[in-house]
Amino acid sequence: MADATPLRPLPAAEATWDRTADVVVAGYGIAGVCAAIEAARAGSRVLILERTSGWGGAAALAGGFIYLGGGTPLQKALGFEDSPENMEKFMLAALGPGADEDKIADYCRGSVEHYEWLVANGVPFKAEFWGEPGWEPPHDEGLMYSGGENAAPFNTVAEPAPRGHVPQMSNKRTGSKGGGYMLMKPLAETAEKLGVTAEYDVRIQRLIVDGDRVVGVVAKQYGKELDIRAEHGVVLATGSFAYHDRMIEGFAPRLIGRPGAAIEEHDGIAIRVAQALGADLAHMDATEVAFFGDPQMMARGILVNGRGQRYVPEDTYPGRIGQLTLFHQENQAYLIIGEAAYEQSLTTETSTPFFRxxxxxxxxxxxELESDMGLPELALQSTVELYNKHAVDGKDPLLGKKQEWTKPLEGPFAAFDMRGFTAGFTLGGLRTDLDSRVLHVSGEPIPGLFAAGRCTSGVCAGGYASGTSLGDGSFYGRRAGIAAAKN
Structure with a gap:
């Protein structure tokens, strides 16, 4: 069904201005708050327009990973060596194909400074490492592997280093109030102290232009249309298009029918209003895929597809398992594990007990298990035989699972039906430059228009690591605020 809201820009001559600010930011999530802080520090009057009734967005509900490295103080305090060059090697290998090399290099070289900026703005990190398999630390540990850096094939591409930095927070509730809350809270407080104004329950409708320059937005609050002028620039930071069915069908059809691992406010509005000005897009088919499995169990067992064959090192990042399952295995997966290994996994701590x-x-x-599962005779048996043959020596020549997790499967056996255990969110969006200026299809920046966060195509072009959304959203949100204030 077509959207009823007109998206074409409104000429400034037809606007009846209701509000004015120097910089208008659409969206009060991680990208929006960082843009607001930097614009305010540059001397701009900043107005944030948020469609919900409070700050936070998807960031406040997230686990809170911020993907940082290159030798952050937290990495060093915990004894991990890293460099911008090493971080860049991993990101180029893991986040492609077609990853933006300039953007990744820029992000890696600015990563340590960005960590220090977050700390200076009140974001707390505890100097403790969580080294067990998991979606996120179950306690308030500040550092964890969050992208498969220490798993095949990436541990042969770059020296493994944990880069998942998690704000310290006690009594976390995964999926409802995670570490992302303690990322957003101090930043929102900083913005308020700087005099940033926020209007809630406001939905942007379209952009206002004077010639080819963006000078404001049309928004709606409680049914009333508002024309809001931006003297310096507009920053779009409204999130992905994971909850816009028509955009999913047109750009990311592999997510059709899958639950959205995002919030329903991610309806692609920033992308659509900028498209109406001729904005360029990038990697609109790129998606991350969550896999609803317990990493402690998966690392101790083997994952097989609908033909009973292994297809992924089970000790890798669960998001990579999700992508390989949905994209390459027709969303078919089973976990096979021995009784002793299963019972051992249940004794471990986890942030996601609902997956057990x-x-x-x-x-x-x-x-017997093969027969009960309805697999062809010898399909699973041959897979387990091959796995066990090498696992006796702690080896996995087929997929490269690490020695600490590569042990023979011993009966009795259990199997978990994990078909359809995936959900996703989109990674593509507006094409931006290193100053977060939105680019026209001609390659030139659209005057007065900036964007950051999941409404843009950031450092991810297909692959993913937990923390890259909050990482590049905050990093390039800052760039957007600085550039808009100077505009």
Missing amino acids: QPPTWAAETIA
């Missing part, structure tokens, strides 16, 4: 469900099948032998 009883097995679907149990059997004394792999042959």
Whole structure:
């Protein structure tokens, strides 16, 4: 169904100005708050327009990973060596194909300074490392591997270093109030102290232009249309298009029918209003895929597809497992694990206990399990035989699972039906330069228009690591605020 809201820009001559600010920011999530802080520090009067009734966006509900490295003080305090060049090697290998090399190099070289900026603005990090498999630290530890850096194939591309920096927070509730809350809270408080004004329950409708320059936005609050002038620039920071069905069908069809691992306010409005001005897009088909499995169990077992074959090193980043399952295995997955390994996994701590469900099948032998699962005779048996043959020596020549997790499967056995255990969100969006200026299809910046966060194509072009959304959203949100204030 077509959107009823007109998206074409409104000529400034037809606007009846209701509000004026130097910099108008659409969206009060991580990209928006960082843009607001930097614009305010540059001397601009800043107005944030937020469609919900409070600050936070998707960031406040997230686990809170910020992907940082290159030798941050937290990495050094915990004894991990890293460099911008090493970080760049990993990101180029893991976040492609077609990753923006200039943007990744820029991000890696500015990563340490960005960490220091976050700390200076009140974001707390505890100098403690969580080294167990998991979606995120179950306590308030500040550092964790969050992208498969220490798993095949990336541990052969760059020296592994943990880069998932998590704000310190106690009593976290994954999915409802995670570490992302303690990222947003101090930043929102900083913005307020700087005099940033916020209007809530406001939805942007379209942009206002004077010639080819963006000079404001049309928004709606409680049914009333408002024309809001931006003397210096407009920053778009309204999130992805994960909850816009028509955009999913047109750009990211692999997510059709999958739950959105985002918030429903991510309806692509920033992309659509900028498209109406001729804005260029990038990597609109790129998506991250969450996989609803327990990493402690997966690392101790083997994941097989609908043909009973292994297809991924089970000790890698769960988001990579999700992508490989949905994109390359028709969303078909089963976890096979021995009884002793299963019971051992249940003794470990986890931030996602709801992923620990009883097995679907149990059997004394792999042959029985194979039959119960409805797999072709010898399909699973041959997979387990090959795996066990090398696992006796702690080796996995097929997929490269690390020695600490590569142990023979021993019965009795359990199997988990994990078909369809995926959800996703989009990674593509507006094409921007290193100053977060939105680029026209001609390659030139659109005057007065800036963007950051998941409404843009950031450092991810296909692959993903937890923390890259909050990382490049905050990093390039800052750039957007600085550039808009100077505009």
